[in-house]
Amino acid sequence: MGAVTAAASHAATEPGGPLVDFLTRPSSLWATISTEGLGWLGSHAPILAPCALGAAASGHALRRGLHRWREQRIAEGARCVEVLAPPSVAPRGAEVLWAQLAGLLRPWWRRLITGQPHLSFEFLWTPTGLSLRIWLPGTVPLGMVRRAVEAAWPGAHTRVTQPSPLLPHGHVTSAGRLRLARPDVLPLRTDHASDPLRPLLQAATGMGEDETACVQILARPATGTALRRARRQARRLKAGHTPARPVALAAFLLHRAQPAAASRQDPEHAVLVRQSATKLSGPQWQCALTYAATCGEDGERAEDVARGRAHALASAFGLYADRNYFARTRLRHPEPHLSARRFPSSRPALLSVAELAAIAHLPLDLDAPGLQRAGARSVLPPPPIPEPAPGNGVKPLGMADTGSRRGVGLSVPDARHHLHVMGATGSGKSTLIANLALDDVRNHRGVIVIDPKGDLVTDLLDRLPDTCADRLVLIDPDDTHTPPCLNVLDGTDIDVVVDNITGIFRRIFTAFWGPRTDDVMRAACLTLLKHRDRTQQLVTLADVPRLLGESSYRVRIIPALKDPVLRGFWAWYESMSEPSRAAVVGPVMNKLRAFLLRDFARRAIAAGSSTFDLRQVLDGGILLARLPKGALGEETARLLGSFIVAGAWQAAAARARTPENTRIDATLSIDEAHNFLTLPYPLEDMLAEARGYRLSMLLAHQHLAQLPRDLREGISANARNKIFFNASPEDAHALERHTLPTLAAHDLAHLGPYQAATHLLAGGAEATAFTLTTRSLPPPVPGRAKDLRAAAGARTGPRPATRH
Template sequence: MVLASPESGWLGRFLLDPGTTLREVVTTIEHAALSPAAVLVLVGVAGVLAAAYALGRLRRARLRADARQVTVLTPPEVDPKGALAFWAHLIGQLRPAWKRALLGQPHLGFEYTVTPEAGAAIRLWVPGSVPTGLVERAVASAWRGAHTDTTGTARPPLPAAGEGVRRVVVGGELRLGRREGLPLRTDYSGELVRDLITAADDLAPGQAACVQILARPVTGRRVARATRRAATTGTGTGFVVGVLRDLLDLLAPGPLHRTSARTPAATGVRGGDRQAVMEVTAAARGAAVKARGPHWETVVRYAVTVPISDTLPTSGAARAVARGRADALATVFGACTDHNYYRRVHRIRLGRLLEKRYLGRGDVLSVPELAAIAHLPTDDGLPGLHRAGARALSPAPQIPTGGPHTKPLGVADTASRRPVAVKVSDARHHLHILGPTGVGKSTLLARVILDDAEAGRGVIVIDPKGDLVTDVLSRLPRRFGDRVVLFDADSGNPPPCVNPLDIARTGKAGSDLAVDNLVTVFHRIYSQWWGPRTDDIMRASLLTLCAQPGTPTLADLPRLLTEPAYRHRVTRTTPDPLLRQFWDSYETLSDTGRAQLTGPLLNKLRAFLLRPFVKAAIAGGPSTVEFADVLDNGGICLARLPKGSLGEETSRLVGSLLVARTWQAVTARARIPAAERPDAALVLDEAQNFLNLSTPVEDMLAEARGLRLSLLLAHQNLGQLSRELRDGISANARNKVIFAVSPDDARDLARHTDPWLSEHDLSHLDAYHAAARLLVDGQNARPFTLTTRPLPPPTPGRAREIAAAARTRLTTSDVQASGAVAVESDGGTATRRDPRRVQPPPVSKSSRKALPR
């Protein structure tokens, strides 16, 4: 049965004869329902609908499963075209037709959230089906310098209400007000994101605002349907519009046959109305422009949540406040009005829609339109916005990731998160580590020290604060206890002795270098009170003591200058005529004259030697540890010299003397063929305190490379370095690791990292975040950024256990030394090496990692 004829619509027949029309409808339904085919059709339709519903739920569950949240930290300078690149890049996630039909098309969520507690944040909700790291790399590629922080569990965009707290959520959805083929405005002269954040800037505690943009890529067919009739200025034809049209046709009959939708009459334009024709033409051009390129299907939701509190005691009051805030957010999108515009749509259970990120059928937007509403703000003055301190640069491919011939530094802070390291051969060009306290220098140094110990490379560490040595001791494996030599100023046990005047191994030829280093160390540390006469007295006295048989110590120097009998016994056998002339003139002085000359030197020596730890470690007799053995046999020498226990000057002096002794041991390697010199390291925290040798720094660094000693020089700022030290380290410590520094230092250090990293980047690095420029096979690689790895948890009691093992070995060596001396006296024989020296056992070939030569 036909309910409508060409001459009249079904509505007209119903109004003329409602009873007959209803009877015809009921009769038609009864005949259709009683037929077996109709029953099968109904069952089939119900089954299809149930299957479609179940498939839809399964798709949505799969999309939400393992979803992650990516917080985007805005870079200091935002490229306005970055959003275009970002959304165009991700259009490649469009799945094939069969996969979309079975599994659905994943969508992304671009969310702006503002809370008084956490400020403004820009986050991306990413389904688990999108590959890990894809969105993070797209962000880094589109916005240079942007950082991403990914969490494995996606949180709701609006904070959850606490226990016993009631909240009111007000908001809605923004949908296109005209046919979706018509374009929105993309050349807005203001800043939409700034306006959104500003609209929610002064929220009260407990309130929150959110704008959520859900988007998924669509096919060309979907775009073609959206733009097919876009040139018309109507809002579309739906059921309600069709009923109203039939009613108007009934009241004011028009032509029997409707005009084709493709004719100008369908647009409502009369032939003589030029303004209307121009409007339609402009809309057609805009639609044609929008139809080009990739497209996304989108939904925009906004909401504000307000708690019911003392100031807003009723839900009505809270709802009024929330409605005003929500209207301010929605009003911002009025700036997108062009041929199309956004209209507000009420949604029930809005909070659940926001939390589940459900995207049904949305509006089609081109990439420029989507980029206009979903992008990073270009305004650098937005309050409370989470910003990235420095740009993230991935390491060059040739930067090693680790291995037996490398020293680990950390991991890249880009999406790859790959490990980064420096080759042992390149570490011979030394490592300069710069940054204030608390940024991660000690963590990096401890990592390198533990790796050197694991690899069997000798390492000497001088720590003026004490924490670095404590961290290392509490994490060393127990099997390394017999390789440790420990100087601890806070320990009540006697330390090992490193006598800077002990030249038993180097012979008389090494006395000149030992004396030069000692005098230079005292001169530089006490430069304000050091004159040429003091320098002359100390140098002549030390050379005189070194010329005597036996092992002199610094404790003999005051006796030489103040005790006539001891001085006469020592100086009468001095072979050097210049030294005898010096002592002859010294003897002619009165006691008062000698006291005036020696007073500046003696008061410093007394302050130094009156400390029991210093006297035992520096002037306790023959050396009980040889740094040559530590460096060559994989020893681990840890010198803990806290300034709080020793005083600043004494800590500097002891550390400088240990460095001088290390340098004497290193220069002795010149007698060993280059291929047989094992790699070793000297780690100096607060390095400016200990580089006080007679050898210029640039010469020391250049010679150390050939002798296979790598120096790790760490300090806080460039102002701590003298001009000589700054130039020498800048030119010869060619591996640079720079943590957050002051703007003044960043200006100088940017010369090493330009044009990849600017001075702004160097001064805005986060904690445990550093910029590095390393050598690869002797060549400079481009800079990159990294984050240091946290140390493993300390082993309780391990530091005491290692210290006890080192102390036991020292005591055993002293007992053996006493027995060896007795045998010497009784038998009259001589040994080649002083048995009193503590020598770490050599690392076996099976446990030592093969090192490059």
């Protein structure tokens, strides 16, 4: 090395010597320097060679150790996000996802220390179906990825799981990797007429009980080195050099470089230049693709099955061949590589967003085999929806099922616009009704609950506070205590009482109730009520069969009648023969006797005067009517419930005599409401007037076919608060008009257990629809139901009847 320096100094200082030669023939000096330098290196080679090898080995070991430390750090706290596909997948949703996730690229100084995190998009097939997962390290924000998935594919659901091995232990496995066969700058095919995943999904169909398969796509935003390499390839391509980087001898023979001048003149070359420029124009991803198939059987058949399945998976990626294509390499020990999800240190494939989206996306076909579709989307409640708190006048409905899971409630003034609840059995209706009733009890509002099944009232009795015993009225055929009595012929307005009773019987027994039957029932009830007003004697519904069937009873009542119309009716009635009279009163008598022959129904309706006042119930009391159809019969349960609804409506209408600001809010909750809305006037008028009387009605049922047309239209228009649990597809299409545009028919038909689609009023104005989950009931108090039954029975047992 000293000789080289001396030669250079001599060339610079000797006038007219080698400097002149260097200026005129510079190669001569470099030849001298090179000769001297090589001679010096040759003489010191035995010393320098081991040093150079040691330095190279140390650098390689240091690099591998740094790479291993980065991978371990990236894998800490890793999670898997399982993606449930929406009913219809946006065709370009994957491009939106990967373009958004390109923001995970770290600054160069952070990549230098801790590396660049990567993601893993995974297809996993098992005998139970196909699952799609995105594995992400602990350094990647979980919420960001979940929101990106749900934004890219509206309606998709995500749920977080812990990472698990992709391949079962002990199975025969066949696996491989897919690499780009030509340089990265050349594009893959992305303009497919149909879903390019269709061959891949078909390749994994028909799996046995002991077979699995997976495709793993590791992806991370491309860093500067990979981009610079691709840009150099693009510049060489533009200069006329057709790139070729074969990975096999066959590829080497097929892809030979052409002369630059000929390439520049080729029209295909210009197209290739434009395609490569398009590929490099946006964000780039480095990707590593791995596939594997397993079989749990023993013997050669397991190897054949696994190898054939793996070959089918790899062949499905031939659909992406264009200027570039995937070449396969065998992976002998796939399990550690797949489960560890470590990004390979060798140069991965460079893909554009469009290319990566064409490979890693949700299947577009609605009939994708084995794919689990998402249920209803979760929609946050709008800001005007209030949150319940003690004493703030907001009834609790449940909790938001996404985001912060804040409480969701309905203010008492908005509840006066009534609440329509619909959903299949077991979907959560009873839990919602019970929570609302308990809140009303705690806040001393009036509560009436009509339960035709029985479980709802039982759950309430186990959870009511012990301080409400003096307000409770319990109607229960299974209660051993004397039931309270509601005399349906009580009432100051005779015409309203008669209209209610006659209307209830007419609507329940529509097929057997004609104009003559209606006339007989109306005349008998009016006669008894006028007799009561004249003599102040007690009359009940049990007196109607006596009036129609006993001539001696009629002789005591009819002569004192002043009403000429009623006197004319009874004159016609007495003029008929016994057979004709029996034919006229037969429909009334058999319906009344079938009802009154049931001991509980007779004691609850016709045992004497009323033992409780429904007006006091509306003013802060509690009435629980447990009317199981199995114990009472369907028609008897409907009649009892309808009489309670009619009495509650009469009590509410009586509030017209009190100032509005002194009326206490009350709620009439009716499960299986179509059985009990049998009053003789339109439901829409009843709902409109009830709001003024501060009576909120909660109408619950299972499906729309249960409602006659008039009830369906009345509830749809006038019960302005809607809560829909899981509905049938037919009902979902009819109900989506209340929840669009945020929730469509698919969402209503795929709601989960205790999840509901909700459309509420907030401050008197309609808010957008959203989803919620109902709150679970508080734990039952042991012995509470027994104590409350005893207290209610002692307080509301019937008084001795005053007969005549």
